[in-house]
Amino acid sequence: EPEVTQTPSHQVTQMGQEVILRCVPISNHLYFYWYRQILGQKVEFLVSFYNNEISEKSEIFDDQFSVERPDGSNFTLKIRSTKLEDSAMYFCASSDGAVANEKLFFGSGTQLSVL
Amino acid sequence: GDSVTQMEGPVTLSEEAFLTINCTYTATGYPSLFWYVQYPGEGLQLLLKATKADDKGSNKGFEATYRKETTSFHLEKGSVQVSDSAVYFCALRDNAGNMLTFGGGTRLMVKP
Numbered sequence: 001e002p003e004v005t006q007t008p009s010h011q012v013t014q015m016g017q018e019v020i021l022r023c024v025p026i027s028n029h030l031y032f033y034w035y036r037q038i039l040g041q042k043v044e045f046l047v048s049f050y051n052n053e054i055s056e057k058s059e060i061f062d063d064q065f066s067v068e069r070p071d072g073s074n075f076t077l078k079i080r081s082t083k084l085e086d087s088a089m090y091f092c093a094s095s096d097g098a099v100a101n102e103k104l105f106f107g108s109g110t111q112l113s114v115l
Numbered sequence: 116g117d118s119v120t121q122m123e124g125p126v127t128l129s130e131e132a133f134l135t136i137n138c139t140y141t142a143t144g145y146p147s148l149f150w151y152v153q154y155p156g157e158g159l160q161l162l163l164k165a166t167k168a169d170d171k172g173s174n175k176g177f178e179a180t181y182r183k184e185t186t187s188f189h190l191e192k193g194s195v196q197v198s199d200s201a202v203y204f205c206a207l208r209d210n211a212g213n214m215l216t217f218g219g220g221t222r223l224m225v226k227p
Contacts, residue, residue, distance in 0.1 A: 004158065031213065043159075043204060043217035056214055091158060095213075104215065106151075106158035 002026045006092050006107035013082055013114055021077045021110045023092030032075045033093040033104065034067065036060075043091070049075065082114045117142040121205045121218035128195055128225050136190040136221045138179075138205035146207040148172075148181050148188040149215070153202045162190075162203070195225045 005024040013019050025032050034046040047057040049067050066078045075094075079086055092107045121138040128134060140148065147166045151159040163172030168183035177192045188205060205218040 006158075033214070035215075035217075042219045043206075043215075045214040045216070048213050058214070093159075103161050103164075106160070108156065108158040 002105070004092055004094055004105050004107035006090075006110050008110060009108070010111045011113070013112070015084055015114055016081050019079050019082055019112065021079075021090050021092075021112070023075045023077075023107055024073050025075055025092065025094030026096075026105055027073070029094035029096045029105070031055075031095045031097070031102075032067075032069070033095075034077045035091045035093065035106075036088040037091070037109075038085075038088040046077070079112075082112075084114050087112055087114045117146065117207060117209060117216045119205050119207055119216055119218035121203075121221055123219065124202075124222040126221060126223050128223070130197055130225055130227050131194045132225075134190070134192040134195045134199075134223065136203055136205075136223070138188045138190065138218060140186050140188065140205075140207050142186075142207055142209055142216075144209055144211070145183075146209045148179070149206040149208065150177070150179055150188070150190050151204040151206060151217075153204065153220075155201070159204060195223070197225045197227055199223060200225045 007022045032049040037043045047061045048055045064080045089109045091109045093104045095102045095104045118141045149164045150162040152162045153159050163174040165172040165181035171180045179190045202220045202222045204220045206215045
């Protein structure tokens, strides 16, 4: 089965530094997402992306966050100036449709640790 | 806003025991409901889904029925295996948007 690939699997950074989390969605998918899970808490929606623009975002996704699809295969999440509370597992996902019952495919996540 | 509540874990069972993981939701309208599973070191995978009231989703021996009257989508399996050890997430997706709202996850540990 096709899969979503995320790199790196672990990222350690100093507070205030910029980080870029990378994802390669499934090749024919059109909708892309970022979710995160802080240790011991729920998986939370961050942002969805379609047709080269953000289609929906949560309150978490403030000005420190940005997403980009720099080429035909990658989908990145950038955190401009990391804070301690950004430490979490970040999941990328993709789907080939936007309707409510479409299947999302998730990557295995990037564990971000901000020190 | 939408929310999903599921029982806290960990749930520890012996092999071949019956499994129930409770999930209830709050949402306007008629959301689609999902169970996702996360095996160690892997991403979330869709386990089963139901898109309307009274639908039963099933896969790999797991099943869950969309109960609108009780706003529930409890996950059940008649006989668990060690290989079912994972974290299980209940989720909903409303028809107005394309985001999933997750519960907190329930870790299942099955002992031989």
